[in-house]
Amino acid sequence: MxxxxxxxxxxxxxxxxxxxxxxxxxxxxxxxxxxxxxxxxxxxxxxxxxxxxxxxxxxxxxxxxxxxxxxxxxxxxxxxxxxxxxxxxxxxxxxxxxxxxxxxxxxxxxxxxxxxxxxxxxxxxxxxxxxxxxxxxxxxxxxxxxxxxxxxxxxxxxxDWEKLAGERDLLPHEFTHSWNGKFRRPADLYTATFETPMRDSLLWVYEGQTQYWGRVLAARAGLITRQQALDLLAQDAAAFDVRAGRRWRPLQDTANEPVIGYKAAKIWPSWQRSADYYAEGALIWLDVDTLIREQTKGQRSLDDFARAFFGPAAGEGPVRTYAFEDLVRALNGVSPYDWAGVLRARLDRFGPDASAPLDGLARGGYRLVYSDSPNDSFRLDEARRRGCDLTYSLGLNVDQHGLVREVAWDSPAYRAGLAPGAILVALNGVAFDADNLKDAVRAGKADGAPPLELIVRTGDTFKIVRIDYHGGLRYPRLERDLAVPARLDDILAPHARRTDAG
Ligand SMILES: [Zn+2]
Structure with missing residues (x-):
């Protein structure tokens, strides 16, 4: 209050x-x-x-x-x-x-x-x-x-409507929960009394599919534009594309996160993982949606699943619980396939070769690419957080004063020995400035450019750190792949009759 x-x-x-x-x-x-x-x-x-x-x-x-x-x-x-x-x-x-x-x-x-x-x-x-x-x-x-x-x-x-597009899937997300979560609830997440602990094995449905519909409904309603939806999706896809934690921790295990410290700030989120069942879960549902559309030649989609599975029938009580098998049965009712295999492969895989679930993007007609300028969503987010987000180049996210917020596991910054909590005091002999850091990364692409030289303070200790990186600035965006139908555009387009803005 x-x-x-x-x-x-x-x-x-x-x-x-x-x-x-x-x-x-x-x-x-x-x-x-x-x-x-x-x-x-x-x-x-x-x-x-x-x-x-x-x-x-x-x-x-x-x-x-x-x-x-x-x-x-x-x-x-x-x-x-x-x-x-x-x-x-x-x-x-x-x-x-x-x-x-x-x-x-x-x-x-x-x-x-x-x-x-x-x-x-x-x-x-x-x-x-x-x-x-x-x-x-x-x-x-x-x-x-x-x-x-x-x-x-x-x-x-x-x-500040134009600056805050990233906030506008909140209402669609929470509204979706009236169906996905409050009415249809994973059986182990429903308890008859408040003192009985809940269990979270299906949070990648409860939250993951809600995250998916939250973004999709925001676009369909016009709360965000299609381009804003694509830009936000690029950010999620890139974040999981470089998530080193997948080497040891499957997505399914992150469903235990609320139990083991979801509210506690992570020092190394790219390695520890966090409540990834939200946004990575959403990527899995995009994967499923586009698979249904591909199999049925556009006749059916995850919309049909949502109506069949989350839409209540007359005379039902306030809550209807389900298990993994019920989910698979409902998906088979929309389009018969090895859905258990599809889901378990994406939920349980981990190890050095386990990649992020980006097939839905590809099947949706887009590919994740990196360019040297950020999309609007990334730029506004960076400005709001008053810092410098070089996650996909140096592997470094710092605030405006040089405080290191995050270092991506195995990134150039990580290999140079940087860690969260350190303060970048100076860059190439000059007091730290976020814009200068970006300029230096850009200049580092030139032939024979020297490594970046940073003076870094940790507690009372100062040291010199050299980052030998020459890849230039890199920011994620989605690029249309004209060889594949634009299924993602169809997903994001308005479905209901729109009210007039006038
Ligand atoms: Zn939620």
Whole structure:
């Protein structure tokens, strides 16, 4: 919380009797907020009194799945006027001027609802609330619920629209979870009580396919352009292309990450790996999607799987669980193939020859290439983080003051002995400057160019480090391969009827 906003997660304040089904425990919650504050939640309440909100009695599972976002500056937007169920964007902001939303921005958020309905068919919720915090003060968050989501984005989400494209798959991601995650849930991830630990073997579906649809729906809705989607995809593909951790750790094992320290910062993420089941999982689902399209000559796609697997049928309960076999059966229902083999090969492979799952890109009609200038997405991301990202050349990511944030395992910087936490004090005898570093890498391509010479401080120790690298600047981008149908373009194109931006 901040002085102007609170994101109330009931699990942080609730006491409950141990050993009962969460869904069988009834709770009547009441909440007092500062005078003049507005609130939003998926919970129902009688018209609120002046200082105490009395929510309708509900079960503990629903309560914990229904946080309250409240604050002094608020606005509510109807995202599906005349639709089958109310879908609202409940916006809370550090400052009232941040609440202003342009017509084209509103249209894109409304398109998201249409595209999601088109993708999944039916829906589980009777109403849905995006609990959106526009804040640079409250902790950023993205957290899914059945009838709402906590969507923490930068204060300037609307006013810096052009710069913040990378933030705009958050709402599509969390909305997708209403189907993939909250309704269809891996069996080992569903527990009847909160004190029973969950298990995570299928997070590459729960999160991986949600990550995939989050990006795809963002593009289909017009929240991001096709080029922005391609640029973001290039960044993910490149990150896994150089991930040395695949030599010892299969993607499946990263599904254990929430258990063994997902929140803890990694010193060597390229070697240790992290919650890779999100973005690498998404690359696997692109692989599957394009395989289905290839096999069926464009007649079927992962859209058909999503509708069949995540779309609820009439009369079903709030949660339907599944196992790996159910997933394979549903894929075979779309297009018969050795799906178990396809998935297990990509999930379990590791070792010196294990490559990143980039076949979906190739089958989608694109190839990952490196050029000497960054794409817009990369450039904006680098500028926002106020630093210099030379991951794909020197293998080095530093901030504007020369503090080394990350060194890619086995990269030229790594082999020269650099490690995260070191400070680059000087480059070729001159005080460190990020632009000079880029110039020096560019100049290092010339015949007979000397190695870069850095003065590096670690703690109280100074040393001279020479990086003998002559490959020039390298940044990832996707290049169209005209020999292959542009399946990826088809995937990203609008599917539902778009609302007018005017
Ligand atoms: Zn998620």
């Amino acid at each position: 901040t002085p102007g906003m609170v994101d109330l997660q009931w699990n942080g304040v609730v006491l409950y009797p141990q050993g009962y089904f969460s869904r069988g425990v009834t709770v009547a919650a009441r909440l007092a907020l500062p005078a003049g504050w507005k609130y939003a939640t998926a919970l129902d309440a009688d018209s609120p009194g002046p200082d105490m909100i009395a929510f309708h009695p509900t079960d503990l599972e629903t309560l914990v799945d229904s946080p309250v976002l409240a604050g002094a500056n608020a606005a509510q937007v109807d995202l599906d006027p005349g639709g089958p169920a109310p879908v609202r964007l409940d916006i809370f902001a550090d400052r009232p001027d941040a609440l202003v939303i342009r017509a084209d921005q509103l249209a894109a958020h409304r398109n998201l609802v249409r595209e999601a309905y088109r993708l999944f068919g039916g829906r589980r919720f009777d109403h849905y609330d995006f609990l959106m915090a526009l804040s640079d003060q409250i902790s950023p968050i993205g957290l899914e619920h059945a009838r709402s989501s906590e969507d923490g984005v930068p204060l300037r989400y609307f006013s």
